Amino acid sequence: MVKQNFKKSNNYRKIIHNYIVGGAHTYSKGDDQFPKLSPAAIDRGKGSKVWDIDGNKYIDCSLGLGSVSIGHADKNIIKIISKELKKGANFQRPSSLELDVAKCFLSILPKMDLIKFAKNGSAVTTAAVKLSRAFTGKNLVAFPIDHPFYSYDDWFISKKEINSGIVNETKKLSVTYDSRNPESLRKIFKKNKNKIACVITEAENLIPIKKKCILEIERITKKNNAVFIVDEMLSGFRSDFPGSYTKLGLNPDLTTWGKAIGNGFSFCALAGKKNIMKLGGIQKNKKPRVFLLSTTHGGETTGLAAGKAVIQAYKKKSVLKHNRKIVTDIDGLIKKILKKHSLNDHLIIHSTDWRIYIEFLNKKKKVCNQFKTLFIQEMIKNGILFQGMFLPCYSHTSSDVKKISSAFDKSCKIYKLALIKGVKKYLYGKPIKSVFRKYV
Numbered sequence: 001m002v003k004q005n006f007k008k009s010n011n012y013r014k015i016i017h018n019y020i021v022g023g024a025h026t027y028s029k030g031d032d033q034f035p036k037l038s039p040a041a042i043d044r045g046k047g048s049k050v051w052d053i054d055g056n057k058y059i060d061c062s063l064g065l066g067s068v069s070i071g072h073a074d075k076n077i078i079k080i081i082s083k084e085l086k087k088g089a090n091f092q093r094p095s096s097l098e099l100d101v102a103k104c105f106l107s108i109l110p111k112m113d114l115i116k117f118a119k120n121g122s123a124v125t126t127a128a129v130k131l132s133r134a135f136t137g138k139n140l141v142a143f144p145i146d147h148p149f150y151s152y153d154d155w156f157i158s159k160k161e162i163n164s165g166i167v168n169e170t171k172k173l174s175v176t177y178d179s180r181n182p183e184s185l186r187k188i189f190k191k192n193k194n195k196i197a198c199v200i201t202e203a204e205n206l207i208p209i210k211k212k213c214i215l216e217i218e219r220i221t222k223k224n225n226a227v228f229i230v231d232e233m234l235s236g237f238r239s240d241f242p243g244s245y246t247k248l249g250l251n252p253d254l255t256t257w258g259k260a261i262g263n264g265f266s267f268c269a270l271a272g273k274k275n276i277m278k279l280g281g282i283q284k285n286k287k288p289r290v291f292l293l294s295t296t297h298g299g300e301t302t303g304l305a306a307g308k309a310v311i312q313a314y315k316k317k318s319v320l321k322h323n324r325k326i327v328t329d330i331d332g333l334i335k336k337i338l339k340k341h342s343l344n345d346h347l348i349i350h351s352t353d354w355r356i357y358i359e360f361l362n363k364k365k366k367v368c369n370q371f372k373t374l375f376i377q378e379m380i381k382n383g384i385l386f387q388g389m390f391l392p393c394y395s396h397t398s399s400d401v402k403k404i405s406s407a408f409d410k411s412c413k414i415y416k417l418a419l420i421k422g423v424k425k426y427l428y429g430k431p432i433k434s435v436f437r438k439y440v
Helices: 007-017 075-085 097-108 120-134 182-191 210-223 273-282 303-315 321-343 369-381 398-421
Strands: 041-046 049-052 057-060 114-117 140-144 174-177 196-203 229-230 254-257 269-270 347-353 354-361
Touching: 049 269, 075 303, 097 114, 097 269, 097 303, 114 182, 114 273, 120 140, 120 196, 120 229, 120 254, 120 269, 120 273, 174 182, 182 196, 182 210, 196 210, 210 229, 269 273, 303 321, 321 347, 321 354, 321 398, 354 369, 369 398
Parallel strands: 140 174, 140 196, 196 229, 229 254
Antiparallel strands: 041 049, 049 057, 114 269, 254 269, 347 354
16 A cells, blocks of 8 residues: 555645636536545656656656657657747747648548648537538437536536526537447438538447447438547547547548647547638638628647657557557456456456456445545555546556556455445545536
């Protein structure tokens, strides 16, 4: 067990809500998403490790919500960004870097013709929805209800429990289906004939779906003359290079990108086919213009330089091969550990070659936040910053894998005891809560 103290973290927790709404700028980083015995804030990171404000060191398995693919503060990427920063970060006209990065990124995106940069994922997914409505002349947007997150904007949040502040008329403009059941999408199209502008979906879910399902979803979407949008925010540069749509043989009309492509820096993009994307341009077009994306910081040189540097790293190094090996090795080890502790019915592993997602079940074999919180608590206690998912980066080592599996083994021992003697005996503080809950 790693010796830890959370004195500064505990003080941080006491005062942060007096200054920042929610205590963080991303809800999934908030205090209600972590155990009481956990770091409240990170001081620094290097490679696969992070240090909290009390000086406690962790192997990072969360990686900035999946945004770090090479490693924290990677020397080569920082060097490239620093070179750009010396020339300035933002100008009255576009930086010359914008054309350079646009060409670089589009060169690895088959069948994508034009691109638009932004600073966050919600901006580009919402822009994709807006383009789809303008292109089709239809109003409804469809997305799978079982996928975690697409945007903080009204079209998505309106279908979550926490939809206060969204008018009822807007709530009616979004419809949902089950990503594992293409028939549910077909029924939505039948019910809303000629009203659905687009279907936006991740090609791969936390709980893996069969390839034939996403192929059928694409076929149904296009058969009904709706725009097919593939969100690569999570899968881009992780599932494959560049992402899931190429790996699975999809032909989307629009794609949205972010997270791992910037290695922690803000690099997001909307890319798509020319006939749709040009509606947001300033050249002649028969249809009315779409005020697509207009962000002061969308072309900021730091994020663009980071994105280009990551692309070059993927081209020159075996990043995907390395990251996949890390996942495969961890997957094999934790499955042996679960068998050893007879916990296969209580920790459900959903693994692919690029990430591992775990569901935590109680004695009645129901998904349970108390048991999830306990497991996170124990992993943190053993020096692993973990939130229910394993994600790799190029800086993870075989030594990290051994330490992660050792922490997993120790955490399973406590989990097994909690199933027998009760979770309250072992959990400190309150359990984590759903991000999308209606009330505090």
